[in-house]
Amino acid sequence: MIIELSNVGKRFNRDWIFRGVNYRFETGNAYAITGANGSGKSTLLQSIAGSITLSTGDCVYTQQNKNIAGETIYQQLAMAAPYLELIEEMTALEFLSFHASFKPMALDAATILDKVELPHASHKQIRYYSSGMKQRIKLAQAFFSDVPLLLLDEPCTNLDKAGYALYHRLIDEYAGNKLVIVSSNDPLEYDFCNERLQMSDYK
Numbered sequence: 001m002i003i004e005l006s007n008v009g010k011r012f013n014r015d016w017i018f019r020g021v022n023y024r025f026e027t028g029n030a031y032a033i034t035g036a037n038g039s040g041k042s043t044l045l046q047s048i049a050g051s052i053t054l055s056t057g058d059c060v061y062t063q064q065n066k067n068i069a070g071e072t073i074y075q076q077l078a079m080a081a082p083y084l085e086l087i088e089e090m091t092a093l094e095f096l097s098f099h100a101s102f103k104p105m106a107l108d109a110a111t112i113l114d115k116v117e118l119p120h121a122s123h124k125q126i127r128y129y130s131s132g133m134k135q136r137i138k139l140a141q142a143f144f145s146d147v148p149l150l151l152l153d154e155p156c157t158n159l160d161k162a163g164y165a166l167y168h169r170l171i172d173e174y175a176g177n178k179l180v181i182v183s184s185n186d187p188l189e190y191d192f193c194n195e196r197l198q199m200s201d202y203k
């Protein structure tokens, strides 16, 4: 997949959050969007996901030499972010099975829960999960969606040391053939990224 940003900008009311972004994201690389709190990392990531409308410029998606319309890019991506909710009434097994009914998953739900070290909690409602366990479910849903684009906003939120190690294993084992974009200001979350986009360059 290739994502080409041309003169992209976003403003809320009169405040420009970023502008003049010209950038190309391409499968085979991993990208970090970095910057201070409030610099616009999440806004840019959500713009790439098609869930925020840009104020200026174009975002063009290409997959195997075919253009993908912005309105349908959600079918090609998976995202983990603090502001995306889980369905707390469901058990983890139900949630991942439900997710698989509208987005292809690389493995079955029970195997995925093994991979994120939560098999013991698979029949527990998500509302009773700890914050770190919820984050593991968000990572599970994102990493094991069988889609070419993986968007990660502060992916290690609430994770302990073992959770960080799990995150790096998931990156090593399951993200190699995807286009990965991480929004973060924690170097441990994006140390594997070979490309960096600094929000301060687009003010």
Ligand SMILES: Nc1ncnc2c1ncn2[C@@H]1O[C@H](COP(=O)(O)OP(=O)(O)OP(=O)(O)O)[C@@H](O)[C@H]1O
Pocket: 012, 013, 017, 035, 036, 037, 038, 039, 040, 041, 042, 043, 044, 185
């Ligand atoms: N819907 C909105 N309406 C108005 N302003 C908004 C809206 N969403 C975000 N902003 C503003 O846009 C700016 C960028 O926010 P954003 O969440 O993208 O920053 P960030 O770099 O991801 O921050 P953090 O590191 O704290 O997560 C902030 O000043 C924020 O207040």
